[in-house]
Amino acid sequence: MLSTLTFGLVPPGAPLMPVAFAVIMAFIILMYVILDGFDLGIGILFAVERDKTNRDIMVNSIAPVWDGNETWLVLGGSTLYGAFPLAYAVILPAVYPLIILMLMGLIFRGAAFEFRFRAHTEQLRDLWDRAFLGGSLVAAFCQGAILGGLMHGTPVVNRAYAGGVFSWLTPFAVFCGFAVVIGYAMLGATWIIWRASGQLQQDMRGYAKTLGIAMLVIFGIVGIWSPLSDASYFHRWFDWPRIFPTAVAPLSVLVLGYVFFTHLRNGHVAHHDKIPFLCGLGFFVVSFGGLGYSIFPMIIPPSINIWQAAAPQVSLEFLLPGLLVMIPIIITYNIFAYYIFRGKIEPGSHYH
Numbered sequence: 001m002l003s004t005l006t007f008g009l010v011p012p013g014a015p016l017m018p019v020a021f022a023v024i025m026a027f028i029i030l031m032y033v034i035l036d037g038f039d040l041g042i043g044i045l046f047a048v049e050r051d052k053t054n055r056d057i058m059v060n061s062i063a064p065v066w067d068g069n070e071t072w073l074v075l076g077g078s079t080l081y082g083a084f085p086l087a088y089a090v091i092l093p094a095v096y097p098l099i100i101l102m103l104m105g106l107i108f109r110g111a112a113f114e115f116r117f118r119a120h121t122e123q124l125r126d127l128w129d130r131a132f133l134g135g136s137l138v139a140a141f142c143q144g145a146i147l148g149g150l151m152h153g154t155p156v157v158n159r160a161y162a163g164g165v166f167s168w169l170t171p172f173a174v175f176c177g178f179a180v181v182i183g184y185a186m187l188g189a190t191w192i193i194w195r196a197s198g199q200l201q202q203d204m205r206g207y208a209k210t211l212g213i214a215m216l217v218i219f220g221i222v223g224i225w226s227p228l229s230d231a232s233y234f235h236r237w238f239d240w241p242r243i244f245p246t247a248v249a250p251l252s253v254l255v256l257g258y259v260f261f262t263h264l265r266n267g268h269v270a271h272h273d274k275i276p277f278l279c280g281l282g283f284f285v286v287s288f289g290g291l292g293y294s295i296f297p298m299i300i301p302p303s304i305n306i307w308q309a310a311a312p313q314v315s316l317e318f319l320l321p322g323l324l325v326m327i328p329i330i331i332t333y334n335i336f337a338y339y340i341f342r343g344k345i346e347p348g349s350h351y352h
Contacts, residue, residue: 041188043136109135144180148173
């Protein structure tokens with residue numbers, strides 16, 4: 001029955017604990033992407049928004065929640081280390097340059113976030129704003145490139161990484177890096193549409209339309225590039241009966257795209273403000289679901305699956321209760337923070 005429900009992706013009799021942890025890992029990564037994605041996107045949008053007051057509104061909209069969003073990144077790294085140590089030992093050496101750059105970007109971004117409010121001169125504020133933009137851009141690009149590099153395939157010999165420092169550097173990885181930058185910027189624009197008003201909101205509607213069109217083009221390119229570059233993706237997507245779940249992604253994107261652009265055009269009605277943001281999150285959920293369907297049960301394509309990479313059963317049984325306690329706590333905290341700091345951000349608001 002399980003094999004039927006998963007279209008043969010889980011072999012009959014395979015241990016289910018690694019599958020459960022793969023689902024948990026996928027959830028943690030998705031939560032990080034959709035929560036930290038829009039606040040990285042706000043930093044990226046500093047490239048087109050130069051007004052000091054508008055920049056303050058943009059930063060203040062995420063000030064109470066941005067550091068909490070990154071909790072998911074820490075949880076994801078520790079869960080990967082504990083549940084899939086072989087994957088941790090192979091993936092990190094494969095993308096060390098990208099991970100180092102990503103962490104440096106996040107550090108510069110975090111420092112800029114705090115110090116821009118305490119700058120004594122306009123020159124210093126501009127410097128910190130550039131650091132905020134640069135850190136956000138680098139972190140977003142590196143996350144996409146890591147994804148593209150892993151999807152393209154990681155050479156493994158004797159359960160160890162067998163490639164070079166720049167084996168991840170492929171056209172597909174670079175494309176994925178820019179795709180994530182565009183996607184995060186789109187999320188950032190739609191978040192500001194929801195949380196701001198006036199001219200800033202109208203400007204962001206224009207940016208969101210352009211970025212939304214770019215996202216649809218990206219979906220099309222990935223839909224063509226991925227199966228043509230790797231036969232395993234082609235068979236996973238188009239072999240019978242797997243073509244049925246494959247069809248869910250493009251149909252969902254079309255529906256989300258229609259709702260997205262419809263509500264962007266109806267900005268005179270207040271309840272339309274949040275719908276583009278929710279549709280933007282939907283784009284990422286659909287993309288992530290398609291990615292998971294494409295590579296599962298591989299955790300390191302094309303050679304290592306979740307059962308080969310998993311920790312011993314006793315270790316997984318030890319880790320599971322802790323995760324089942326911590327994840328609801330973090331979700332509750334996130335919900336509480338977003339609820340408390342809901343509403344529009346007005347000019348003149350201050351972050352302390």
